[in-house]
Amino acid sequence: MDVVTAEEMRALDRETIERLGIPAIALMENAGRAIAEEVIALCRRRGAGDAGYGAGGGSADGGTRSYGAGAAGSADGGTRSYGVGAAGGAGGGLRSYKAGAAGGVAGGSGDGGTSSYGAGVAGGLESADAEGRGLGAWAAGGGPAIQPRGFSVSADSALTLAAAGAEHWLVLAGKGNNGGDGLAAARHLREAGIAVTLVYAAAPESLAGEAALQRDAAAAMGIPAVVYGRDAVDLAACSGIIDALLGTGSAGAPRGAYAELIAAANASGNPIVSADIPSGLDADTGETHEPCIHAAVTVCLAFLKRGLLQYPGAGAAGHVVVRSIGIPAALARESGVRVSLLTPEVLRTRLQVDVSRRRSPEGHKGTYGHVLLAAGSLRMSGAGLLSARAALRAGCGLVTWALPDKLLPYVIGCAPELMLAPVAGSDGEWHAGTAAEVLRLSGSRDCVAIGPGLGRFEGDTEWLRRLWEETDSPLVIDADALNILADADYSAWSRRHPVILTPHPGEMARLAGISTAGVQRDRIGLALSYAAAHGVILVLKGAHTVIATPEGQAYVNITGHPGMGTGGAGDVLTGIISGLLAQGLDAAQAAAFGVYLHGLAGEHAARKRDNPAALIAGDIIEAL
Numbered sequence: 335m336d337v338v339t340a341e342e343m344r345a346l347d348r349e350t351i352e353r354l355g356i357p358a359i360a361l362m363e364n365a366g367r368a369i370a371e372e373v374i375a376l377c378r379r380r381g382a383g384d385a386g387y388g389a390g391g392g393s394a395d396g397g398t399r400s401y402g403a404g405a406a407g408s409a410d411g412g413t414r415s416y417g418v419g420a421a422g423g424a425g426g427g428l429r430s431y432k433a434g435a436a437g438g439v440a441g442g443s444g445d446g447g448t449s450s451y452g453a454g455v456a457g458g459l460e461s462a463d464a465e466g467r468g469l470g471a472w473a474a475g476g477g478p479a480i481q482p483r484g485f486s487v488s489a490d491s492a493l494t495l496a497a498a499g500a501e502h503w504l505v506l507a508g509k510g511n512n513g514g515d516g517l518a519a520a521r522h523l524r525e526a527g528i529a530v531t532l533v534y535a536a537a538p539e540s541l542a543g544e545a546a547l548q549r550d551a552a553a554a555m556g557i558p559a560v561v562y563g564r565d566a567v568d569l570a571a572c573s574g575i576i577d578a579l580l581g582t583g584s585a586g587a588p589r590g591a592y593a594e595l596i597a598a599a600n601a602s603g604n605p606i607v608s609a610d611i612p613s614g615l616d617a618d619t620g621e622t623h624e625p626c627i628h629a630a631v632t633v634c635l636a637f638l639k640r641g642l643l644q645y646p647g648a649g650a651a652g653h654v655v656v657r658s659i660g661i662p663a664a665l666a667r668e669s670g671v672r673v674s675l676l677t678p679e680v681l682r683t684r685l686q687v688d689v690s691r692r693r694s695p696e697g698h699k700g701t702y703g704h705v706l707l708a709a710g711s712l713r714m715s716g717a718g719l720l721s722a723r724a725a726l727r728a729g730c731g732l733v734t735w736a737l738p739d740k741l742l743p744y745v746i747g748c749a750p751e752l753m754l755a756p757v758a759g760s761d762g763e764w765h766a767g768t769a770a771e772v773l774r775l776s777g778s779r780d781c782v783a784i785g786p787g788l789g790r791f792e793g794d795t796e797w798l799r800r801l802w803e804e805t806d807s808p809l810v811i812d813a814d815a816l817n818i819l820a821d822a823d824y825s826a827w828s829r830r831h832p833v834i835l836t837p838h839p840g841e842m843a844r845l846a847g848i849s850t851a852g853v854q855r856d857r858i859g860l861a862l863s864y865a866a867a868h869g870v871i872l873v874l875k876g877a878h879t880v881i882a883t884p885e886g887q888a889y890v891n892i893t894g895h896p897g898m899g900t901g902g903a904g905d906v907l908t909g910i911i912s913g914l915l916a917q918g919l920d921a922a923q924a925a926a927f928g929v930y931l932h933g934l935a936g937e938h939a940a941r942k943r944d945n946p947a948a949l950i951a952g953d954i955i956e957a958l
């Protein structure tokens with residue numbers, strides 16, 4: 335799934351409208367309908383007692399966020415999945431949708447399940463009346479068929495709600511196209527029998543273009559409207575709010591009426607469904623301005639916006655559902671969009687990774703590669719051990735762990751599968767003279783990983799430079815080795831094989847010479863620019879780890895669990911990536927797949943604990 339900036343989105347809009355000739359109003363109409371469908375889905379979930387999407391945003395599981403699934407329906411209510419929703423049946427666990435069933439039925443039974451839809455398939459026509467009473471009972475009960483053979487009228491199950499009468503939604507409309515999307519949604523909700531009131535942030539006369547057309551259509555349908563600042567508005571007096579104030583055209587912190595409406599919407603306690611992005615969010619960086627909508631659901635239009643994947647924006651967006659609105663998906667790649675969500679499909683198709691990790695029946699330990707790890711010191715021997723064990727669990731054939739010789743007695747037997755290569759350290763620490771030994775050991779290895787628990791030592795810059803320039807296989811650099819790098823000017827160091835850097839935000843800050851807050855401000859942007867400028871694969875760790883390549887591709891990972899914030903989890907990742915490199919994956923493949931697997935293992939490990947706070951790094955290895 336492609337991830338775009340606001341500017342890329344505008345270019346894709348233009349391309350669709352001007353080159354493909356798809357009218358802008360058609361896109362807006364699709365957007366409005368998609369938003370209305372997601373509002374109705376939320377009402378159904380609420381009716382079914384699913385507390386996961388209540389007011390205040392976010393899912394109920396303490397931080398594992400969810401992104402709506404596609405029509406293929408992998409998501410259901412709370413497990414993570416981003417996806418593109420095809421019209422009429424997308425996302426977010428819409429178990430109740432059976433879009434387009436032949437001869438199908440509509441007419442919300444209100445039970446939120448599929449059971450109500452099967453009955454009428456044998457030629458039953460249902461058209462729900464305003465109270466949501468369908469005629470399905472007739473057909474189900476063997477009553478008279480009410481349509482001639484060979485003729486069927488399909489009502490629209492996605493836009494019906496049995497309990498519509500209990501709902502009253504306010505649509506907060508800005509004066510741009512985002513407002514237009516909200517106005518279109520209002521009409522569809524009205525059609526579904528849901529009471530809607532429009533709340534204009536600016537004088538309705540100031541709307542232009544397609545948004546003005548939507549304004550007129552809503553007025554012609556008699557949808558009540560008030561203007562903020564002119565009329566009394568109580569945002570608490572409703573059952574839900576559509577936030578269509580600001581989208582990708584917003585700039586800076588919300589001003590005036592926009593800011594006041596955002597603050598009032600958040601304070602209302604009502605669930606908020608945001609059109610495209612939460613108003614107040616920077617669509618590119620994920621920064622949240624003051625104020626910013628805290629959405630329960632964000633219906634992202636056409637392509638994921640970078641800001642929805644980057645915290646704190648990702649937190650403000652709640653459950654994100656990506657809905658297609660008529661812009662061809664392939665246009666993103668054709669137009670040079672280079673950031674993708676790291677899904678199994680992206681791993682398979684864009685990165686050509688065999689995600690099944692199949693083993694050859696004829697394979698032996700030599701088939702699966704040999705990692706050399708230079709890591710660990712007396713006070714931090716565990717870091718090396720975790721990396722080494724993780725590399726083995728990632729499936730490589732052999733791991734040699736080079737470590738200061740004084741450590742040997744303490745780690746012997748900790749992991750009998752490992753080969754230990756003591757190098758002449760000084761009192762359990764590394765020293766500059768060990769470079770030659772590590773280089774000798776690296777000779778016939780398939781990859782070299784350096785850093786976990788390494789510590790700093792006199793001459794470490796020259797030590798790292800030698801390994802950087804002279805090792806003859808891909809290199810993974812983590813932890814203290816990153817700090818060595820941060821203190822060096824390595825732009826002139828030569829290198830024939832790929833290098834993967836795996837910094838956490840603090841290490842990244844040192845590498846880039848900026849603050850940690852500066853790193854977090856736009857992780858995707860920074861990862862892309864750093865990787866390109868330094869010719870490395872950059873794995874910027876943290877919630878939604880970003881993997882960027884020197885060629886300008888980036889992947890954003892969404893596997894993982896808040897419980898993984900524990901010492902040693904990064905060492906495990908280094909081991910996994912190294913283990914995959916040794917098996918022959920190229921650097922981008924190993925980095926991306928390694929991050930994905932690491933997160934997945936963390937999720938499995940967290941599930942095994944009564945409380946995920948108890949998760950420790952070793953659990954991640956065991957869950958691989």
Ligand SMILES: NC(=O)C1=CN([C@@H]2O[C@H](COP(=O)(O)OP(=O)(O)OC[C@H]3O[C@@H](n4cnc5c(N)ncnc54)[C@H](O)[C@@H]3O)[C@@H](O)[C@H]2O)[C@@H](O)CC1
Binds near residue numbers: 362514515579590
């Ligand atoms: N053809 C298109 O371009 C499509 C656009 N779509 C929607 O249109 C949105 C983008 O629309 P626009 O480019 O019109 O922009 P927006 O609707 O996001 O906002 C622009 C308006 O907000 C005002 N504004 C900007 N920053 C502000 C701030 N900080 N405080 C107060 N007011 C501010 C501007 O003066 C302008 O009137 C998308 O997010 C999406 O929802 C969709 O309808 C699909 C098609």
Ligand SMILES: [K+]
Binds near residue numbers: 512577579580611613
């Ligand atoms: K919005």
